[in-house]
Amino acid sequence: xxxxxxxxxxxxxxxxxxxxxxxxxxxxxxxxxxxxxxxxxxxxxxxxxxxxxxxxxxxxxxxxxxxxxxxxxxxxxxxxxxxxxxxxxxxxxxxxxxxxxxxxxxxxxxxxxxxxxxxxxxxxxxxxxxxxxxxxxxxxxxxxxxxxxxxxxxxxxxxxxxxxxxxxxxxxxxxxxxxxxxxxxxxxxxxxxxxxxxxxxxxxxxxxxxxxxxxxxxxxxxxxxxxxxxxxxxxxxxxxxxxxxxxxxxxxxxxxxxxxxxxxxxxxxxxxxxxxxxxxxxxxxxxxxxxxxxxxxxxxxxxxxxxxxxxxxxxxxxx
Amino acid sequence: xxxxxxxxxxxxxxxxxxxxxxxxxxxxxxxxxxxxxxxxxxxxxxxxxxxxxxxxxxxxxxxxxxxxxxxxxxxxxxxxxxxxxxxxxxxxxxxxxxxxxxxxxxxxxxxxxxxxxxxxxxxxxxxxxxxxxxxxxxxxxxxxxxxxxxxxxxxxxxxxxxxxxxxxxxxxxxxxxxxxxxxxxxxxxxxxxxxxxxxxxxxxxxxxxxxxxxxxxxxxxxxxxxxxxxxxxxxxxxxxxxxxxxxxxxxxxxxxxxxxxxxxxxxxxxxxxxxxxxxxxxxxxxxxxxxxxxxxxxxxxxxxxxxxxxxxxxxxxxxxxxxxxxxxxxxxxxxxxxxxxxxxxxxxx
Numbered sequence: 124x125x126x127x128x129x130x131x132x133x134x135x136x137x138x139x140x141x142x143x144x145x146x147x148x149x150x151x152x153x154x155x156x157x158x159x160x161x162x163x164x165x166x167x168x169x170x171x172x173x174x175x176x177x178x179x180x181x182x183x184x185x186x187x188x189x190x191x192x193x194x195x196x197x198x199x200x201x202x203x204x205x206x207x208x209x210x211x212x213x214x215x216x217x218x219x220x221x222x223x224x225x226x227x228x229x230x231x232x233x234x235x236x237x238x239x240x241x242x243x244x245x246x247x248x249x250x251x252x253x254x255x256x257x258x259x260x261x262x263x264x265x266x267x268x269x270x271x272x273x274x275x276x277x278x279x280x281x282x283x284x285x286x287x288x289x290x291x292x293x294x295x296x297x298x299x300x301x302x303x304x305x306x307x308x309x310x311x312x313x314x315x316x317x318x319x320x321x322x323x324x325x326x327x328x329x330x331x332x333x334x335x336x337x338x339x340x341x342x343x344x345x346x347x348x349x350x351x352x353x354x355x356x357x358x359x360x361x362x363x364x365x366x367x368x369x370x371x372x373x374x375x376x377x378x379x380x381x382x383x384x385x386x387x388x389x390x391x392x393x394x395x396x397x398x399x400x401x402x403x404x405x406x407x408x409x410x411x412x413x414x415x416x417x418x419x420x421x422x423x424x425x426x427x428x429x430x431x432x433x434x435x436x437x438x439x440x441x442x
Numbered sequence: 443x444x445x446x447x448x449x450x451x452x453x454x455x456x457x458x459x460x461x462x463x464x465x466x467x468x469x470x471x472x473x474x475x476x477x478x479x480x481x482x483x484x485x486x487x488x489x490x491x492x493x494x495x496x497x498x499x500x501x502x503x504x505x506x507x508x509x510x511x512x513x514x515x516x517x518x519x520x521x522x523x524x525x526x527x528x529x530x531x532x533x534x535x536x537x538x539x540x541x542x543x544x545x546x547x548x549x550x551x552x553x554x555x556x557x558x559x560x561x562x563x564x565x566x567x568x569x570x571x572x573x574x575x576x577x578x579x580x581x582x583x584x585x586x587x588x589x590x591x592x593x594x595x596x597x598x599x600x601x602x603x604x605x606x607x608x609x610x611x612x613x614x615x616x617x618x619x620x621x622x623x624x625x626x627x628x629x630x631x632x633x634x635x636x637x638x639x640x641x642x643x644x645x646x647x648x649x650x651x652x653x654x655x656x657x658x659x660x661x662x663x664x665x666x667x668x669x670x671x672x673x674x675x676x677x678x679x680x681x682x683x684x685x686x687x688x689x690x691x692x693x694x695x696x697x698x699x700x701x702x703x704x705x706x707x708x709x710x711x712x713x714x715x716x717x718x719x720x721x722x723x724x725x726x727x728x729x730x731x732x733x734x735x736x737x738x739x740x741x742x743x744x745x746x747x748x749x750x751x752x753x754x755x756x757x758x759x760x761x762x763x764x765x766x767x768x769x770x771x772x773x774x775x776x777x778x779x780x781x782x783x784x785x786x787x788x789x790x791x
Contacts, residue, residue, distance in 0.1 A: 162521075162579070208768070216772035221519055221579055225718055226767040233760030240755035241471050354708055361583055368580060406595035413584040417566075420576040429577070 129397055131271045133386070136393055138277070141385025142284040143168075144345035147363035148370065148377040150335030151290045155372055156295060157328030158308035158432040162224030163209050167333050168232030168340030170205050171198035173235035175341025176351040177242075179251040190253040191345045198341030199334045205231060206333020207326075217436040228360075236353055247352030253347050255280055280342045285413070288378035295374060304328055306358025308430035311437040321437045335361065339414045362388075365416040372430060384412040444467075452776050453723045456769035457737065464762035465518075468754060477752040482759070485747025486740045492747075494625025497634055498700060500739030502527070502636040505692035506717025507731040508558075508644050510687045514726045515648060516681035517661035522582025523569060523689040525589030526560035527708070530693025532593040533559035535704035536600065538610025538697065548613040553636070560690020561683045563589060568682025571699060572675035578682070586708050586710065594706040606705035616699035631699035638732075640688060643671060645728040647684070658682050678786025689714065716742070719763055720768045 146162055153160040161167075175191075175198040183190045209227050212218040237249055260274040295301035306314040307324045315321050340356060347354050366384050370376030391408035394400040465475035486496050506523050513520035520526075534556035543551065567581040601607050616631040624630075648654040659667040660677045668674050692713060697704055720738055724730025745759035767778060 160579075162583075212768060212772050216775040218771035218774070221521070222718065222722065222767060222771040225521070226764045226771060229760060229767065230764035233757040233764060237467075237471075237757035237761060239756045240757065252737045304666075309542060352749065357709055358587060361587065364580070365584060390564040404595065406591050410588045413587045417570070417576075417581055417584050420580060421570050 127268075129309030129328075131275075132397070133389060134272045134395065135276060136389040137382065137386035137387070138273070138281045140388045142275045142278065142281045142346070142380045143339040143359060144363045144366055144381035144385055145284040145288055145378050146342065147336045147360060148366040148381045149288055149374055150332035150339070150368075151364055151367035152291065152295070152372055152374050152377050153304070153328045153335070154332035155367065155433055156308045156430055157325045158311060158430060158435065158437070159210070159213055159303050159325050159329050160220040160224065160434040161206075161209065161329065161332050162221055162364070163206070163231075163354065164224075164332070164336050164364055165358070166201045166224075166228035167336035168343065168360040168363070168410040169228075169231040169235055169356045170310065171202045171337030171342075172338025172344035172348075172355050173238070173351050174198045174337070176251060176344050177238075179253055179345060180249060183251065183253045185344070186253075188256075191255050194345065195338050195341050198337040199424065200337075202337025203330050203333040206329050206336070209333075210326050211309070213436065214322055214329070217438065220434050220436075232353065235271035235351070239276040239351060245341075248350045250350045251345065254349065278346055280346060284339075284342075285378065288374050291374035299368065305430070307437075308432055311432050315439065325437075334430055336363075339363070361399050362412055365412055368429075369412075369416050369419045371419075371428070448777050448780050449725065451780055452773045453725065453733075453770060455776055455780070456723070456766050456773075459769050460762045460766035461655040463765045464758055467761060468758060471790055473752065473754045477756065478748060478754045481748045481751035481754070482741070482744040484751060487743035488747070489626065490624070491626040491628045492743075494621070494628025494630035496740050496743045497625075498628060498630045499743040500735050501631075501633045501637045501699070502692040502695045502713050502770075503716060503735035503742075504634075504731060505640060505688050505695065507720030507735045508640060508728070509688035509692065509714075510717045510721035511724060511726040511731050512570075512648075512688060514721055515661050516657040516677065517664070518568075518571070518678065518681055518685070519579050520564065520567075520582055520682065520685045520689075521579055521718070522563065522686070522714075523717045524693070524710050526563040526686045526689035526695075527693040527711065527714050528586075528589045528593050529563050530556035530560040530690030531697045532596060532693070532704050533690070534614075534694040534697035535607055535610060536596075538614035538702070539608050540569045541601070542611045543613060545613040548611065549616070549698070552610070552614040552698055553691065554628065556690040556694035556697065557687040558690070560693065561687040564682040564684075564686020564689065565679065568679040568686075571682070572678045586714070586760040590707060590710065593704070597704060597706045607703050610698065610702050614698055615702060616695070617702070622677050628674035629700055631695075633695040633699040636691070637695070640691065641728045641732060644688070644731075648728070653677075653680065653771055670747055689717075692717075716763065719767045719770075722767060 147168055147177055151161055151164055175194040178194040178197040179190050186193055209223050212223040213220040255278050257276040257278055264270045264274040303319050303324055307321050311321045343359060344355055362384055366380040367377045369380035387408055391405055392401060394408060468475040468478045473568050485492060487493060508522055509523045534552045537555040548583050563585055567578045570576040570581050571578045616633045618668040621630045658671045658675055664674050716738055720731055720734035723734035741759050745756040748754045748756055
């Protein structure tokens, strides 16, 4: 296998694994930029994956090829509802945001499996029939080098994810809403003084993170696994959390980190059929994203600073 | 109502609310909550065997709860108990299989190995927090996954490609014929005693030693402790190391008592995360941890009886546990409601 052939093999699969990570990581950026830590991304992804698969199984006959996309909407709504729970607990009830996130994770997987067992009478769902399809982008896939790398046998969801990342960058850095969002996360009291409704901003941000995490989970389930069971998501949400931090709480940074982690993940799966890489023990590729995140946090790879007010409930009038 | 009474009421109210939510969910999804909870009860107290197994389940919960609670008291949130438990599990099992020694040396050695492995896994986030001010929550989450993948790889190496190790030598086992005979051959083992001793150890460290005093002081206010001349960084590292050691011991319970081997895992055991629930419910005190571990350990083991006896998926109990955590975490609002209720009563009088 030549070097280019290896690239043609790996890059599309890296992007394919990265798409859900990008969306969930961007969701994390929204929530944490507003000052609410969201460890619950994993659970929100789980609910997204479950509802996505369930919707797909129930309505595949009705909607045909459109089903996976409509399933994304159903997953988005379900995950938003669950994230509302996190928002209520951590914003209005002043709960410890990490604890509330842990509860979201436990609740999501338990609830999803409970429903799977109640509905299907077994530990996992059936396989879906309507999946997202791979296709070659017309014209663009004929460009040499770039064509086979980025436009051959791709999923529309990958372009969607990258589009969302760019949109998120625009919203967070170029609109009044984004400025308010960041202000609320850095110095809520100053923002409050300027007439911004801190609690409302945070609610909106957490629900956006829920929506994106739900979509991400549904994409993961409908492209990669095809069914839902206890191990479907298995840490993807935490991987997205890592991507968010590695990307320094910046939407485009998070996208870059997610692409890189997707690359590491796809290497650990397809690496065994690639010369040189197959000699690296799999475990190093598996732990790479996590080790890199720790290095990034420790400041070995640039300094990663969280938003100042991240994790602190805002109590009016308190210094 | 006094402050202390409300503090004690919050966990109790949370548990009751959690069970009510569980009942509602069972009702809505077409099961009978009465049958469900009856099956749960029988799954916990049905006969001597189930009681033995329930106690066996409580054992690692005690230690995982201690681990989370100990870190909490020093102002640190150790989500990495899961990972520390996994490395402890592997270390104890490895020592159990690798050498054969007289029991008096072998068993303590295996237990020690688990504690050291867990402590080491807790040392990394502690060091990073102390030296670089890196938030321990993220590092411990990452360490969990590293633990999972690394131990899986090690298990494959040790077992030469298999996915579980040999059974440990009897000289490293915590099992006791006496306890087994007492409980109709459940897997109840001597680890329960060790776990209870560790509850005492935590109490002793926190209440009776200078180290414990300093750890608590750092937990209350880092700046004040620093001005008082305490070494904050050293205390942060110590807290994580001791917390990790408790978590490692929880792993030893599984390695030397319950399973007597270690197998590669597709996902987490969940004990470490439930440890967070145990510590929260127990308000991070040693006695409270006994209460929390007993409750969650019982629920977890009793749930196994629910599919057979009532046809209800065991996940209902996980839902109840998650809801309880929610309510405990939202203690502010429960406290507010309790105080308001108490205030109204006063007015009525």
